[in-house]
Amino acid sequence: MALHYDVVVIGSGPAGERGATQAAFFGKKVALVEKEAVPGGACANTGTIPSKALRETALAIQQARSRDAHGIELHVSGAVTIPELMGRRGLVTAREHSRIRNHLNDFGVETFRGTASFVDPHRLQVTIPDGSSQTLTADTILVATGTRPFHPSNVAFDHARIYDSDSILMMSAVPRSLAILGGGVAGCEYASIFAALGVHVTLVDSKSRLLTFLDAEVSRALQDLLAMAGVELHQESRATKLEPGDRDVLITLDDGSRLVCEKVLVASGRIGNVESLNLEAAGLQASERGLLKVNENYQTTVPHIYAAGDVVGFPGLAATAMEQARVAMTHAAGHSYKQKLTDLLPVGIYTIPEVSSVGETEETLQAKGIPYVVGHARLVDNARANLIGEAVGFLKLIASPTDQALLGVHCIGPNASELVHLGTAVIALGGDLHYFIHAVFNYPTLGEAYKYAAYDALDKIKSWRPASAEGTAAAKPRAVEKAG
Numbered sequence: 462m463a464l465h466y467d468v469v470v471i472g473s474g475p476a477g478e479r480g481a482t483q484a485a486f487f488g489k490k491v492a493l494v495e496k497e498a499v500p501g502g503a504c505a506n507t508g509t510i511p512s513k514a515l516r517e518t519a520l521a522i523q524q525a526r527s528r529d530a531h532g533i534e535l536h537v538s539g540a541v542t543i544p545e546l547m548g549r550r551g552l553v554t555a556r557e558h559s560r561i562r563n564h565l566n567d568f569g570v571e572t573f574r575g576t577a578s579f580v581d582p583h584r585l586q587v588t589i590p591d592g593s594s595q596t597l598t599a600d601t602i603l604v605a606t607g608t609r610p611f612h613p614s615n616v617a618f619d620h621a622r623i624y625d626s627d628s629i630l631m632m633s634a635v636p637r638s639l640a641i642l643g644g645g646v647a648g649c650e651y652a653s654i655f656a657a658l659g660v661h662v663t664l665v666d667s668k669s670r671l672l673t674f675l676d677a678e679v680s681r682a683l684q685d686l687l688a689m690a691g692v693e694l695h696q697e698s699r700a701t702k703l704e705p706g707d708r709d710v711l712i713t714l715d716d717g718s719r720l721v722c723e724k725v726l727v728a729s730g731r732i733g734n735v736e737s738l739n740l741e742a743a744g745l746q747a748s749e750r751g752l753l754k755v756n757e758n759y760q761t762t763v764p765h766i767y768a769a770g771d772v773v774g775f776p777g778l779a780a781t782a783m784e785q786a787r788v789a790m791t792h793a794a795g796h797s798y799k800q801k802l803t804d805l806l807p808v809g810i811y812t813i814p815e816v817s818s819v820g821e822t823e824e825t826l827q828a829k830g831i832p833y834v835v836g837h838a839r840l841v842d843n844a845r846a847n848l849i850g851e852a853v854g855f856l857k858l859i860a861s862p863t864d865q866a867l868l869g870v871h872c873i874g875p876n877a878s879e880l881v882h883l884g885t886a887v888i889a890l891g892g893d894l895h896y897f898i899h900a901v902f903n904y905p906t907l908g909e910a911y912k913y914a915a916y917d918a919l920d921k922i923k924s925w926r927p928a929s930a931e932g933t934a935a936a937k938p939r940a941v942e943k944a945g
Contacts, residue, residue, distance in 0.1 A: 462596075466492045468790070469585060469599035470570075471577045471738070474502025475779040476770030477605035478561055480786030484601070485568035487794040492597055493570050494577040494587050496737075500561040502607045503771070504779045505554055507627045512650065514550035515543065515630065516811055519657035523813060527850035543632040546658070573597070579743035582763055601765050601793045604753060605786060606738070608731035608771040611750065616727055622705040623725045626651070636660055636723040640712055642700050643728035644671045646810055649683065651726055653813040656690040663693040663720055665700055665712075672810065676822035676871045678857065683816055683873060686853060690813075695720075733772045750774075757801060759789035767793060781806055807885050809878030814854050817881040820869035820888050821859055834862045834925055836894070836918025840874040844905035851875035856910040858884070858894070860918050862925040865893040880907055894918055 467489035470481040477493060478500070485491045499506060544550075565572060573595060575587040580596070587595045610625035612618055620628045626647045639655050641648045644666025652664045664687070670680050671687075688694060695714065702713040703725060712720040733751025740747060744763050747753055753761055753768040761768050767789040770782035784802055791799045810816040826833045836858045840846040846853075854874030860867050870884030887896055897915035902908050 463584065463598050464492070464595065465598045466490050466571075467599065468492070468601045468603065468793070469494065469577075469597050470603045470605060471585075472502060472605035472607055472734075472770070472772075473500035473561060473565075473572075474504050474605060474607045474770060474782065476607075476772075476782035476786040477502065477603070478564065479783040480603045480605055480767075480769060480790050481570045482564060482568045483787045483790040484603075484794065485570050487790070487796060489601075489794065491568070491570045492573060492599070493565060494573045494575060494585070494597070496574070496576045498574070499558050500565075500572075501554070501557050503609070503627075505557040505561070507630070509779055510553055510557065511547060511550050511630050512626075512647075512654075513811055514547040514553060516650070516654050516813065518546045518548050519654045520813055523657040524850040542634055543630055546635070547630065576737050578737055578739040579745075580739075582743045582766065601767065601790075602743075603786065603789060603793075604735075604738070604761075604766065604768040604772060605770045605782075606734040606772050608733050608751070608777070610728075611730045611732040613727065613729050616703060617705075618727070619705065622710050622723075623703060623727060626726065626728055629726050632724065638663070638709075638722040639724050639726060640665065640700075640710070640720055640722035641726045641728055642712075643730070644668060644696070645728060645730060646672065648726070648728035649687070649812050650810065651728065652687060652692050653690065656687070656692050657813050661691065661693070661722075663695065663722060665695045665698055665714065665720075667697065667699050669697050671696075672816075675808070675810075675816065675818060676857070676869070677824055679816060679818065679871045679873050682854065683812060686814065686873070687812075731771065731777065735772065758792040759785055760792070765793075776806060776808065778806075778808070780809075803889070805885055805889055807878075807881050809881070811878065814851055814874045815877035816873045817877040818869070818871040819881050819885045820867070822869060822871070823859065826859065826868065831868075832862055832925075832928065833859050833868060834918050834921040835859055836914040836916070836921065838910035838912075838914035838917065840907070840910060842913070843907060843910050845907050845909075846875055848905060849875060856880065856914045858897075858911070858914045858918050860894050860922075862922045865895060865919070865922065867892055867894060867896075874907070876907055880910070883908060883911060 468484040468491045470477045470493045473495040481491050481493045573587050575589040577585045577587050585597045638661040640663045642665050652662050656662045699715045701715050704711040709721050710725045735747045735751045752774045755773050759767045759769050769785035769789050771777045807819040838856045840854050841852045857871040859869035867888050894915040897911045
């Protein structure tokens with residue numbers, strides 16, 4: 462017998478959980494289908510939380526080494542495993558599982574353990590692990606199945622020498638050397654983490670600079686800091702052949718050069734988890750990378766079927782996934798409260814040090830022909846950054862020279878993903894540089910860097926002149942010395 466619901470959600474990651482509870486909040490009868498034994502998707506179980514747990518340990522080791530505490534010695538056993546270094550991962554993950562289950566229960570969401578596949582656009586068959594099945598019908602369906610690491614066809618993943626971004630976390634011991642193929646978010650994060658653990662890291666990337674969606678100055682600063690941490694960068698280069706041996710892996714690059722590393726992490730992006738959905742039965746088709754195309758309301762080409770989270774592609778962030786699902790279910794319920802995702806999407810990259818940004822970059826403003834000035838605050842001059850042993854990087858503000866409106870915030874340094882939120886609020890509320898001038902910041906804090914970056918930007922405005930035949934308005938402020 463088919464069970465009918467107003468909304469059926471497939472997947473219990475950040476998008477699935479928030480989509481289900483948002484629909485239930487509007488009084489809808491909601492069911493959620495999860496194929497795994499535990500909820501949370503890649504965020505809680507294989508990606509975000511586990512990798513950040515490893516990062517916290519690596520960061521603590523690095524900070525301890527940089528604080529110069531006399532009489533304290535730090536020693537990391539050569540026999541320690543990666544799971545052991547992840548420390549509080551088990552505690553945090555268990556609490557996330559409990560929180561998600563309680564959250565769904567509090568909203569009256571019914572959960573089904575099994576694999577969902579479309580029978581037709583309104584009907585799903587859920588195959589339960591014991592082999593039985595249950596048919597669910599729904600007026601609205603939300604696909605939130607997430608992604609998994611993409612495996613290039615020419616690479617044999619043995620999870621003993623060659624890993625992906627999930628299996629790397631189960632590595633039995635910290636390697637002597639690690640080659641990372643791919644300079645995206647996962648590649649950069651793991652490069653910095655393993656470098657902080659004392660591993661010789663080689664990063665191979667096909668692009669001329671890392672993370673090209675970032676403000677170029679910040680991207681290049683990250684490259685410099687990775688190099689200072691001992692990461693060997695091979696840019697505009699690709700690996701064409703991997704040959705695992707008894708102890709190492711021989712890597713051949715497209716220029717004919719060769720690298721030898723104990724372990725290899727292939728970070729070639731991610732692919733959507735859609736193969737079991739039988740999308741054709743619903744009238745849907747995914748891209749080559751398993752992604753679903755959606756409109757601004759997160760409707761697929763079949764209007765009552767929505768999709769949110771990593772399965773719709775960039776930016777593939779947990780924070781964005783949550784809001785996408787909320788927008789989708791608000792639209793499906795016919796409410797006007799939250800019909801559009803904000804344009805201000807902060808990006809947080811958990812390298813060591815962190816990188817975070819929101820709003821316009823220099824490159825986007827140049828492309829639009831919009832004048833701007835830049836203000837910097839170097840974190841080497843920040844007392845809190847020095848106290849915690851991470852006095853690297855800078856806070857960068859981009860503002861309009863005509864009305865001092867804040868247009869973009871970019872930070873590389875300690876707690877950048879937290880620091881960016883103040884700038885996000887100021888931009889969203891139409892604020893300008895003078896907010897930071899008049900504000901009182903606790904001392905010592907990282908946040909006070911905003912005040913000094915604002916002073917720097919206002920100082921540039923004094924000498925700013927409108928565009929002339931000699932150059933653009935945007936070009937003049939760039940002549941000032943950068944803080945790095």
